[in-house]
Amino acid sequence: MTDAETREALPHQVPIDETLDLHMFAPSDIRSVVREYLKEAQAAGFVEIRLIHGRGIGVQRGIVQAVLDRNPSVRSFHDAPESHLGATVVILHPSGTE
Secondary structure, rough: OHHHHHHOOOOOOOOOEEEEEEOOOOHHHHHHHHHHHHHHHHOOOOOOOOOOOOOOOOOHHHHHHHHHHOOOEEEEEOHHHHHOOEEEEEOOOOOOOO
């Protein structure tokens, strides 16, 4: 295997920040993407994050909030007031305290 092939085979490290825009993900991937993002955000020390799911007819919002409702790292969540139901603000437990 060449160096280029090895680099291509390795998982890509993507830096995270306090906002995740879910528009670029397939609906079938939303649950796993949100779960993984919550884990990584908490490990990075974030306490408040924002998930942008869009307004539409509310399907993505429902999926996202169902995942949040069942995740032990989530302290609370609410619709972002300025987003007109297009984003959810999440408060995480500090890492190691959930």
